[in-house]
Amino acid sequence: MLSKYAAPDDDGFKAVSSHLLGFAEEARRRRREKGELTTMQLELSETNLPPKVSLRDDPHGLQVAKWLMAYRPEEVQHLDIETLVYEARRLEKWDNPNNRDNSSSGSILGKLSQSVQSVVGQSIRRLSSIVSSAAIYAAGSGAVSEKTADQIAAESGVARKVIHDIEESMAGVRIQTRDALLLEPNLLDTIDEATIDEVAAAVGAKPALDLRQNVLGHEPAPDAEELELPRDSIRFRPGGAKAGRFQYGFFEEKPVVIERIPYTPVEGSTDVPPQDLHRVRRMVARLSHPERTSRHVLRCAGYVQDRFEKQIGLVFYLENGGDTASPPAGLHDLYHGSSKEPGKAAKPRHVRVPLGLRFKLAHSLAVALEGLHRVGWMHKGVESKNLVFFPPEANEAGGRGMDAGGLDGPYLFGFEWARPEDAETDLKSDFSLKNNAYRHPNRWGKPNVKFTKAHDVYSLGVVLLELACWKSIFRLKFKNLKDACRCEPEALRREMLKSVREDIPHLVGQSFAAVVETCLRFDEITEGFDELRAHEEFKEKVVGVLRRLATAEV
Template sequence: MDHVSTSFDVIDQIYATLTFIRQVAHDSDDSERKKSLEALLVFLEAFSAVCYNAEAGLLRDGRVHDALSRDTERSLYSLKKCLAAYSEVWGCIDVTENFDQLEGDSMASLNMSAEYGRKRWRDGMKERAQVWRKLAQPVLNEVLFGQKELNTVIKLCEGWIYSLRHTLEIILLTIGPPKTLFPMSPQVANLGIVEVLDLQRRAASNSLSSTHFNDNNALPGVLHDTVGITKPFESLAKTVYKDGDDEVDVIAEVAPNSETPTQDLCHLTWLLQALSQQRMGTKNGPYALQTLICMGFLDDPINKRGLILYRCPQSHPWASKPPNLHDLLTRGDAAKPSLNSRFNTARAIAGTILATHSSGWMHQRLHSKNLLMIPRSLNDSEPSPFVVGWGIASPPEGRIFDLEPNLYQHKDRFGKASAAFETTHDIYSLGVVLLELGLWKPMSVLFARRIAKMPRFDESQQRNLYHRINSNLLDLANSIELKKEMGQQYAELVVQCLLWHHRDPVKGMIEFRKQVVDALTALCVL
């Protein structure tokens, strides 16, 4: 039996087991649990149809990378393992003599959309659930279907569903949708990838040739206060955007024309608006985007710049400058959050980078000044990260470079860039940010002496300077101090990011999810 057929059979068994669980738990008062089980079933039904359809299933396409097929199998077998005890139970329950025949036709009926066959199959599962509720020993029923146990199982299942969805996103990124109208199909909504497909489409467009935007796409309104920020993509200001009688609290980010020409700024904000839609969409979990809602940009030709405007979260209580991670790090222990909060922050940032890469885009300017730290709601006692400072990277002009921003840069982007931007470069920058977060010290403090001695450098110095800085970073990542603060596993993750290298971008994306994002997720629940 080939891999596709094997995976198809595994989905069949998983779907049957979840249907049995749903039927047994049907009388439960927990509406959220019912909703979660239904969402799992809806996803699996759509995933089976899209990936394993006999005529046009994505995983039957020869262009799909072998690593993606193997990753799908891994997730499905892991999901099946989570449900092993329940699968054994329903498989041992005898019901009507015709049910065994239905068992083998379950997913086939689903994929053919045969409503009659589907109803017969579900009726058979309902009958097995009724037998269980009638004959099961109370202790055994509590062990399998008790509130705590069932919630734990559902949570584990959701984790593997997130992995399957992410793998599907990479498949669509690498080979494209199976048909032109696929993005508008109900299956896409059931899979939770509507926003991802839109962002992939936008990211694949050429900023100079796209007909979706032009120089006149700037917002028509004005700001209530003048924004006087001089350092691009490092500082932001809170102000009010006015368009006629409408007023909106916004966070403004400066984009000088010298670094981001108006045409590129149109493209950038067009992408950011898709990011906002994905953030507000159906996708959630460890691979979700954590960013602000982008409204667009204001053209400011007098100051030779544009201003990217983000809608200000209602939980933001500051009158002017919103705090970023660098601000909190600079304040030292007085602003140091709990260990669990730092793990959650690390996971959120890494998950955002993963989601961005899965959409065919890159951040390109990641550092601690581009991470706003704002509570998600007025009830949250600790802040969460919102990633800003997105860019369309261009080589810096001139031959003299500031040292501090280059502390976050991969060797290919240090000083004068020697290579086009790659996902590896984002992951390196992530490693530096994770190091700051773990030690609770910014690069400006960790390298204060070096910055004071050499605040700027030229092209002739950059190679040796990078190697010295990178060696220092690895020493800090392997230090006892970091391990005491965050643990051995976290320290190893930082080292992995600083040394990250994968020739194959598809394998690299999968491994980044497993080795970094999933590992950080596991630390969050310890």
Template sequence: MPVVELTLAVLALVPPLLGAGRLAKETIKDVVHFPHDAAVLEVRFEICSRKLDATQRLLLSTDRIVKGRLYDSLAKESQKSIYLILTELYVLFISFTQAEANYRLEKEKLPQIPDVSPIDGSSLVKVVLGIETPSDPIYSSKVRWHRRAWWGISGKKKVYRFIEEYEDWLERLRDEILQFWWPLPPFNDAKVLAKLSQDEDAEVSGLSDKASLTSLLLASNDSAVAKDIWLSRDKLRQFRDFKDIGGSRAWGNWTDGRHVLVEYKSDGQDEEGKIEQKTLDRLEQLGLLLKRQSDPRFRVLKFLFLGHQFKEQRIGFVYEFPEGVEAPPNSLISSIPDVSDTNRPPLGVRMNLAFQICQSILLLHTVGWLHKNLRSENIIFFPRAEAAEGDPDLDGPKDLTPPAMRKFDNPWIIGFEFARMENDFSSRRKEDSISRNIYRHPQRWGLPSERHAKIHDIYDLLSALGVMLLEIGLWQKCWQLDETGNGFQDATDPRVVQRVFIEHAKARLGYTAGERYQKLTWLCLQGDAAKAFGIENDDKVDTKLKQALREQVVEVLDDLRRAL
């Protein structure tokens, strides 16, 4: 379908879509004769409807943010996806309202059953169906017992499922827009981003925060704001009492009692051993970025301050521990035992861990925020407080995960002192560490032979994800896969290491993590990502490849974790 026809199709679809949404809302009001459930469902539905309405106005209004429509600024593949998502929402609304209408017609044909409102059997009905207390209006004579039974057994699940699907499709719509807006020329303009970040509909639809983040990536630092993230020299003395935990990290208690994690960076020094001003400026910009982000799906710890230790010539990034955590974290690589095939977490735990990491990295990529040195050392977990045996408030009655494995439910991504922006220069610093090179694309080992082209951003990302997915699936450190037992220390050809990883994925991963997980890991480990994902004639912003990464990796992992 040509681009012009896509725009016309979307414009034609919006009125019936919004009309179907209003019909679904009325259907929910009619279905739910149960006050507590009605209140919850109507609020959730109303929030979704506001987001949908705001998103369509933002996309289709003329000359509001850019000249013409925002929708017309998107790549054709993204326009197709948005049209299909809106179509799915329309089908969802119509299917739900039609199913409820059919139920009501069938119900009217049934013989009338005498009302047995709450007398002797009410408490039993309450227990069996899990509905409200006898004092609730649900037990009034206007609501017959067979209606309450239907709601408790079938109707409630059906309506909640409908709302959940509505929320899922809206989240996908938002992610579709985020993924393909920011690399495009109109959204590399600070004025356009400023309009978006202040637009009311962009705020309602969840797009304004990402516009603010992207504007930070493009703009020079605001000195008035930046000075607030630097610690004064007297507060830097606090660093002396922190406990080193390796990997240029330390932890301790801040002056106000909060537990904090500190990451140190000492790269970018001049000939005199001092940190260059350009490096300080970039770290300051990174601090502002960390301070501004708020999406929990980014899996980024709450950033507090930057500290410049002049004597050591290093910069400390100070993060707050998650709420309720008092013990220091450990990394993914340190959590995997040195002896393979031991203490492997349950499959569901590993699928959820892999999903959260991949989702986070993809979302960071959508706003142009790249992690230059992504590896298992920079995925960390905080030990969870162990609940007393049989305590449902903490463990949950159905939580069968071994206590030692529960920390993997909440991974955090750190190492952002090495992060860089998508349009940034590539570091020319030679990297000899095999433990870092091993996660990189083969062309990025050591000193890059050519300037870091933009397409390599995605290839680098996929290589790092592929190696980590292999480690999670096998529950084995990647350098343990070297048959010589030397951890690839003697490796000189990165292609040889890549082939070793691919062979282990083909031979073993299907048994330890399943065939679908095996396939997506294999895709990520390929050097030529476009060829592996079957991408041809992609555009300059890699729209098709990004879409394939989301659909063939992130969404598959989401399906796998939900199924386990």
């Protein structure tokens, strides 16, 4: 079966051999699980492929599909095996120009840098190795009718592993290709071309490319009528929580939450300044785009103006219901416990959160930021007050408020100053220590440098440090936060890094501490990197590590 390879030290021989050994080991494992085999429904039979898909001209793919369909595990009965194999074979062709059909030979992939093509090519070759190994295994498998019940069950286990490996490898190829199309510097001037490319459509990148076009201003500004909602179209919830920044209501009979943003009106009127209104409309257009950057950013319905209060209200659709009798809670609020000030809503009570849940929160925030950066959008306000939770549905009237059970679905808010990466940087002065503590040292006071994604990542590092200690940055006893007049930005960063290296590993482990340090030093670590390489570094060293921690049983 392996005779087509030159020698045992051939790379292809090694890859296919490795997969075959894996399949064989899976078969042996399934045979050992005798107890499960006797209860399995053995109704597998040879299956004829339907005539709708073009695998008929692909004997290699056809053999794999027929074998997988014959031994399809029960839990994937819904899966269209034929389409899965067809798509895998389609992706395989991209790594070999000689195998591409005429429609893909001039693909945008050819304009990627050689290093990026190499990375994508490696992923495609891994997928090709899995499919080739499956074909070899299928060729020697034999008919279902010739096998015992134990053998059929073992084959089903092997099929399960093959399906998992193909799906996982295809997902990797699609994500890498999508990110390359979005972030590869060579394509910035041809993004319009990428949106109609056959490969971009095949990997599902078109919606994200459309959003990136929107972010970069390649699309005309939306009409005000499309985004501004009449104020009387919002039915504010009677008796609902109105906690300053947020208010609940209904729009078109769907539950919404309105985030209110104050503005300074044009002198002598109550109107929003034209430049601010333009930015609001651009921002709402992106937040309402069908392609969501992550599940941690709510979809926006539009905005309303309140000239009397001098506020813009961003209207977001609420998901999964929620206890709208209780106010939303920012992460910052949850650190400190309840307090009741005259004329203000009570803050949520102090919530003690297990370490594993804090890892999940950290991962959620990193995923939210990665999704924004992927399409070229910077948040510019990553702070614990902007990571917001909505209390779960109450079991009894009046609501139960926020507890640890409601912390699995945080949402990122505070988009009033979000901007695309190539926009002009707002260099207005801000000497507020409350705001500057989360900012990169180069962005304190009156900044003289352009805002970058690394500045967002730095702010993420500050929030992760808070999560590790479950305290606000202002309660961590850093000397440089005691006196606003004498606070030195770089000295504060050094203090935080010292704590990360000496104290944080004891609290949350070395891996989490390493993530926090990476964020606080991300500008140094990625100096000289292009956009795609820096994004991959963030995904690997921050999102990837936090994902492993979040999925571990801690």
